[in-house]
Amino acid sequence: MTETNTSALEPSGDPVRVGVYVCHCGGNISDVIDTKAVAAALAAHPNVAVSNDYMFMCSDPGQALIIDDIKANHINRVVVAACSPTLHEITFRKALQRAGLNPYLFEYVNIREQASWVHKGDHEGATRKAVRLVAAGVEKVVRQDELFPIKVGVEPHVVVVGGGVAGMSAAVALAGRGLGVTLVEKGVALGGRVADLDRVYPTEERGADLVQDLTRQVEGHSRIDVRLGSEVVGLDGHVGKFAVTVRTSSAAPDDQDHLVRAGAVVIATGFDHYKPAQGEHGFGESPAVVTLPDFQAALRQCPASRRGLQVNGRPARSVAFIHCVGSRQIDGVHAPQADGKVNDYCSRTCCTATLHTIRQVQSRFPDVDVYDLHKDIRTYGRGHEAYYEDASRAGALFFRFPDEEPPTFAASTGGEYAGTVTTRDILTWGEELEIPVDLVVLATGMVPRDIASLIDLRKLPVGADRFLQEVHPKLRPVETGVAGILLAGACQGPMDINEACTAAQTAAVKAAILLANPTIELDPFVAVVDGERCDGCGKCLAECEYVGALTMADVEQAGATVRHAVVNPAMCVGCGACAAVCSPRAINVAGWTLDQFDAMVDAIIAEDVGALAHTECRAGVRHIEFAVISGGN
Amino acid sequence: MAASTQQLKADVLVVGAGIAGLQASLDLADQGKSVVLVERKPSIGGTMINLSKVFPTLDCASCITTPRMASVAHHANIDLFTLSEVDGIEKAEGRFRATITKRPRYIEEDRCIGCKRCEEACTVFLEDDFDHGLGAKKAISIPFTNAIPQYPVLDAENCLLCGACAKVCPTQCINFLQEPKQVEVDAGAVILATGFELTPIDAKPQYGRGGFPNVLSPLQMERLLAPHGPYGGVMRPSDGQTPSSIAYVQCAGSRDKSLGVPYCSRVCCMYAIKQAMLLSGSLPIADITIYYMDIRAFGKGYEQFYQNARAMGVEFVKAKVARISEDEGHNPILRIERQEAGTGPEEVRHDLVVLSLGMVPAWKPSQGGLIAVEADTDGFLKSPGMKLSPALTTMDGVFAAGTATGPKDIVDAITDAGAAAMAATNYLARTQPAPARHLP
Amino acid sequence: MSEGEQQGGERKGNYALEQLKQVRATRGAGTPAQIERSRRGKEMQNLILRAIADEAKTVPEISAETGLPEQDVFWWITALRKYNRVQDEKKRGDFVPYRKK
Numbered sequence A: 001m002t003e004t005n006t007s008a009l010e011p012s013g014d015p016v017r018v019g020v021y022v023c024h025c026g027g028n029i030s031d032v033i034d035t036k037a038v039a040a041a042l043a044a045h046p047n048v049a050v051s052n053d054y055m056f057m058c059s060d061p062g063q064a065l066i067i068d069d070i071k072a073n074h075i076n077r078v079v080v081a082a083c084s085p086t087l088h089e090i091t092f093r094k095a096l097q098r099a100g101l102n103p104y105l106f107e108y109v110n111i112r113e114q115a116s117w118v119h120k121g122d123h124e125g126a127t128r129k130a131v132r133l134v135a136a137g138v139e140k141v142v143r144q145d146e147l148f149p150i151k152v153g154v155e156p157h158v159v160v161v162g163g164g165v166a167g168m169s170a171a172v173a174l175a176g177r178g179l180g181v182t183l184v185e186k187g188v189a190l191g192g193r194v195a196d197l198d199r200v201y202p203t204e205e206r207g208a209d210l211v212q213d214l215t216r217q218v219e220g221h222s223r224i225d226v227r228l229g230s231e232v233v234g235l236d237g238h239v240g241k242f243a244v245t246v247r248t249s250s251a252a253p254d255d256q257d258h259l260v261r262a263g264a265v266v267i268a269t270g271f272d273h274y275k276p277a278q279g280e281h282g283f284g285e286s287p288a289v290v291t292l293p294d295f296q297a298a299l300r301q302c303p304a305s306r307r308g309l310q311v312n313g314r315p316a317r318s319v320a321f322i323h324c325v326g327s328r329q330i331d332g333v334h335a336p337q338a339d340g341k342v343n344d345y346c347s348r349t350c351c352t353a354t355l356h357t358i359r360q361v362q363s364r365f366p367d368v369d370v371y372d373l374h375k376d377i378r379t380y381g382r383g384h385e386a387y388y389e390d391a392s393r394a395g396a397l398f399f400r401f402p403d404e405e406p407p408t409f410a411a412s413t414g415g416e417y418a419g420t421v422t423t424r425d426i427l428t429w430g431e432e433l434e435i436p437v438d439l440v441v442l443a444t445g446m447v448p449r450d451i452a453s454l455i456d457l458r459k460l461p462v463g464a465d466r467f468l469q470e471v472h473p474k475l476r477p478v479e480t481g482v483a484g485i486l487l488a489g490a491c492q493g494p495m496d497i498n499e500a501c502t503a504a505q506t507a508a509v510k511a512a513i514l515l516a517n518p519t520i521e522l523d524p525f526v527a528v529v530d531g532e533r534c535d536g537c538g539k540c541l542a543e544c545e546y547v548g549a550l551t552m553a554d555v556e557q558a559g560a561t562v563r564h565a566v567v568n569p570a571m572c573v574g575c576g577a578c579a580a581v582c583s584p585r586a587i588n589v590a591g592w593t594l595d596q597f598d599a600m601v602d603a604i605i606a607e608d609v610g611a612l613a614h615t616e617c618r619a620g621v622r623h624i625e626f627a628v629i630s631g632g633n
Numbered sequence B: 001m002a003a004s005t006q007q008l009k010a011d012v013l014v015v016g017a018g019i020a021g022l023q024a025s026l027d028l029a030d031q032g033k034s035v036v037l038v039e040r041k042p043s044i045g046g047t048m049i050n051l052s053k054v055f056p057t058l059d060c061a062s063c064i065t066t067p068r069m070a071s072v073a074h075h076a077n078i079d080l081f082t083l084s085e086v087d088g089i090e091k092a093e094g095r096f097r098a099t100i101t102k103r104p105r106y107i108e109e110d111r112c113i114g115c116k117r118c119e120e121a122c123t124v125f126l127e128d129d130f131d132h133g134l135g136a137k138k139a140i141s142i143p144f145t146n147a148i149p150q151y152p153v154l155d156a157e158n159c160l161l162c163g164a165c166a167k168v169c170p171t172q173c174i175n176f177l178q179e180p181k182q183v184e185v186d187a188g189a190v191i192l193a194t195g196f197e198l199t200p201i202d203a204k205p206q207y208g209r210g211g212f213p214n215v216l217s218p219l220q221m222e223r224l225l226a227p228h229g230p231y232g233g234v235m236r237p238s239d240g241q242t243p244s245s246i247a248y249v250q251c252a253g254s255r256d257k258s259l260g261v262p263y264c265s266r267v268c269c270m271y272a273i274k275q276a277m278l279l280s281g282s283l284p285i286a287d288i289t290i291y292y293m294d295i296r297a298f299g300k301g302y303e304q305f306y307q308n309a310r311a312m313g314v315e316f317v318k319a320k321v322a323r324i325s326e327d328e329g330h331n332p333i334l335r336i337e338r339q340e341a342g343t344g345p346e347e348v349r350h351d352l353v354v355l356s357l358g359m360v361p362a363w364k365p366s367q368g369g370l371i372a373v374e375a376d377t378d379g380f381l382k383s384p385g386m387k388l389s390p391a392l393t394t395m396d397g398v399f400a401a402g403t404a405t406g407p408k409d410i411v412d413a414i415t416d417a418g419a420a421a422m423a424a425t426n427y428l429a430r431t432q433p434a435p436a437r438h439l440p
Numbered sequence C: 001m002s003e004g005e006q007q008g009g010e011r012k013g014n015y016a017l018e019q020l021k022q023v024r025a026t027r028g029a030g031t032p033a034q035i036e037r038s039r040r041g042k043e044m045q046n047l048i049l050r051a052i053a054d055e056a057k058t059v060p061e062i063s064a065e066t067g068l069p070e071q072d073v074f075w076w077i078t079a080l081r082k083y084n085r086v087q088d089e090k091k092r093g094d095f096v097p098y099r100k101k
């Protein structure tokens, strides 16, 4: 079990001296808020020793202001009023650390999203609001404890879920780095969807060869344990020390579950093909309407004979390809999916996959008439545009249909061709065209696989598009909101092979960073129990939703055995549900104590910053430090 | 002053400190690898720090780039060289030996406090390259507000040697005699993150060869939209007027064989949409038109972003822009051929036009220097393992990240950087005897 | 890590003058073209600053008064604005009037 060292409140004798820094954010804040006035108002607070404004606090010279004040002006608490803490909290904590101050003696006040951006039209009001928010920050920081990060011992092992190209790529990279890997694949073989591809764009390598290349690397690695026909059924623990239960249904009944301890988990469960609805462009109503993956399979099977292209035993002399089936759907035009929403995203790969397929048809069966019906042609990637050009040069006809009017198919009875595709074409000024065809190929998009049971194990974040969701779509593309759980490949959104492998290797590097040292440091904002006050009533336990975060235990205290709440800092998420029900105020979230909240509320409703009480040498903070959480729970 | 050569040993040498080079350096350094990062410009940050806001989140670019820049600058495992040129990298006995020239700033960095007094005192005004000529800087100036490092650079070509800066410098750090310094790096692996440049604005005679003041490059528009941009708002360079009609010309410089750029540049649809959204926010009554052939909003959340722009009233017109000219008031005139409801060529007048220029590599192997890796037919670095090992180049131990291997947006460049860092780490594990510290 | 190399040490009072002498001797103090450009730049700055000394004016107004091309006027306004010699006033129609600080 974990110990928490909480020292008593001991005045250190140093007076509390707060430095306040108000950032302009290059106009983002100062165009609305009078930052000078905010700094001046806060200077009146009895505990504030320095109060300044600056163009970019996050810049090097901005940080240097703080460091200099800590060193030269004996500032021992810092408040920065700026943008969102998600952007720069760590930046400033590190600055405090460089100056030799405990990095948690810092408060970040967001006066951009919470003042300047939302009160653009009211400069005075926004300025007044900023003053109150910053005053509350000051009141909070004067009551702040000195905190130390939680240290967790790590397992140098990673579980990778999904054995497609992304999962295999991640596994190979991790094993190369010296980490152990358990690769869990639901199917009977490795390879995922790429195993179904004949040739892949744009390199024209064989899908099977790519899969084989990776499989050989996976199997050649002594550090990779491949578990086929397996699924993850348990995912407990936390970053550094997950306990993952892998179930292999084909194994003997008493040997199905296998517990793997891992420092990180990479999810690479890939995508499913969109299945068109009954009647969507004639799908399901006529054998002449097929999906792109089905057509690719048929093409692969079709012998090069003089009889020309044959699909499902019928000749295909004229083929229409329709883009964006199941993608870029529009509310009101397309029927909603099972969850009531349309697939409004672009599936990224289907344009190039379609043109690549058209090129294969053209080169193998030059007599086939090819029609391409699209909204936009998105051959964005390296080497993709050439398929578009070549297809056009080889005689494919391109029609552009309006967003609101997708093409329709009607089977003909007894006509020369299997049916007719009707579409409006923007490229010929909106003319309505009827195209006689033997076959319609629907460029179906990607949807995430059904991994609901996996998602439920850890409440994994899912986006509006139902794919797994990263923390930040620009800056942190492979990390999820659950520390230590990473994403690789098409489970996160449509990607082609190289993009999936790139993402996988990035997920691997993030895992390698987490597991590079024997311990990981976690933020210390977790529940802390004050043994003096806890009466062992257990109300908190009833509120806690996180299994393993809080327990009741008998502890020795002043020679007697008493019943107390005990927190596991690595499992506690710091939600504060416990603190809300504890009447003696014995349990508090470190860095967010109820005393701090009280003081903040008082500051927000106070009329005058200068009239707030001076806090004497409370610099005798409690040092809250956690023992290292080591191997073996 | 005698030019002595500084010698350094590192696990990995990273060339280029745009977002890809920065992220690759962090992903290595956070694993405990030592990195030497070399940037040719006076500040790190590349193009990303030059942008206003970024699609599709509309985060302020400065706000999200500066933390990365600061983390790199403060990282104990990263040695940073700015205003430095890699003269050449030779591979010998499994290691890479690089010679680097650190160009003089003409100030002594250990004395400078970044007070900007020299810049205020200097009397020579020059076009500011950070604002792409729209704004001004001085012959001695700090490259931009949140540049890292925050040291001024003296432009020796344009300095009149009047000494005004030296007179006001409180720490006497100006040194007119400073010489280039040589640095030699011995590294176990190399990552090339040399990035991109815009296709030249003067390449296309039909679009005026860059001679019309109100026909802008997209990076110039980024600066006008930036919170601390040169004009304090969006105005026309010709006369300071607030434009009420702005047009974008898509694929201006991409998907065009005559320019030697047959490929799609991937980001120009999205940055045009982003700028259009920002413009309709800052100039609510202005008409914004995007002339395009295909809108390539293929990334995660991008299609939704595009549809939002349409809902906001940005006009998307399927049309080819055959020619651009201007009238005597410098109003750009576009000769367009509409694809929808086509009625033959017509001429449309706008107040301001942005050419959605494409991407070409900033460093081409055909230029020589740097390192003997091969280029692909598109001029970007060749990726011999494109599908499964996208970070490889044609030289063992040399990896590529970001737009050095082709057009990419920020998220793709960042993901690339992680893959390059992983590949370099594993290459080191295979080739360098010292094992990673504590791992089994 | 910072890239600055330690040099430190006290400087003698007129070190810069000494250095300038040396550099001027080898390189000359500005080419005739540079000097002409600088002179012309100063002239334009002065014309513009004089035009907006008492009253805020827009770029077309300053151009009309000084005879300088609008584009040049705007560039110099931008430059002077950046270095705090000129300030913006409330927008009039499509133009911002500028005033000397």
Ligand SMILES: Cc1cc2nc3c(=O)[nH]c(=O)nc-3n(C[C@H](O)[C@H](O)[C@H](O)COP(=O)(O)OP(=O)(O)OC[C@H]3O[C@@H](n4cnc5c(N)ncnc54)[C@H](O)[C@@H]3O)c2cc1C
Residues within 6 Å of the ligand: A161, A162, A163, A164, A165, A166, A167, A184, A185, A186, A187, A190, A191, A192, A193, A194, A197, A199, A200, A201, A202, A230, A231, A232, A268, A269, A270, A271, A272, A273, A292, A293, A349, A353, A356, A445, A446, A449, A451, A454, A488, A489, A490, A491, A495, A496, A497, A498, A500
């Ligand atoms: C029609 C079409 C053509 C394409 N052509 C090309 C092309 O030519 N070139 C190209 O670059 N890309 C192409 N792509 C894209 C390519 O298929 C994807 O990029 C690639 O398959 C993504 O790999 P992945 O590993 O992320 O996912 P997947 O290939 O889907 O692999 C996921 C793996 O995870 C396993 N799995 C799923 N759920 C679980 C679970 N709960 N537990 C354990 N295992 C699980 C699956 O069984 C599977 O093996 C094409 C896509 C389509 C739709």
Ligand SMILES: Cc1cc2nc3c(=O)[nH]c(=O)nc-3n(C[C@H](O)[C@H](O)[C@H](O)COP(=O)(O)OP(=O)(O)OC[C@H]3O[C@@H](n4cnc5c(N)ncnc54)[C@H](O)[C@@H]3O)c2cc1C
Residues within 6 Å of the ligand: B015, B016, B017, B018, B019, B020, B021, B038, B039, B040, B041, B044, B045, B046, B047, B048, B051, B053, B054, B055, B056, B084, B085, B086, B193, B194, B195, B196, B197, B198, B218, B219, B222, B267, B271, B274, B362, B363, B370, B401, B402, B403, B404, B408, B409, B410, B411, B413
């Ligand atoms: C107008 C415009 C708007 C954009 N908007 C967005 C957006 O909103 N969202 C988005 O995701 N993407 C956007 N992008 C794309 C984005 O800018 C790029 O994806 C990103 O900047 C690429 O980063 P990079 O590191 O690969 O290259 P760069 O930013 O080009 O960095 C390369 C660095 O290497 C240096 N260098 C080059 N050669 C050498 C050498 N030989 N030695 C030393 N150093 C060298 C360069 O000086 C530079 O600093 C936009 C692009 C443009 C043109």
Ligand code: SF4
Residues within 6 Å of the ligand: A323, A324, A325, A327, A328, A345, A346, A347, A348, A349, A350, A351, A352, A376, A377, A378, A443, A445, B298
């Ligand atoms: S990639 Fe092409 S076909 Fe696929 S959804 Fe996007 S635009 Fe439609």
Ligand code: SF4
Residues within 6 Å of the ligand: B250, B251, B252, B254, B255, B263, B264, B265, B266, B267, B268, B269, B270, B294, B295, B296, B356, B358
């Ligand atoms: S991204 Fe759009 S504008 Fe840029 S080259 Fe591709 S299609 Fe043209």
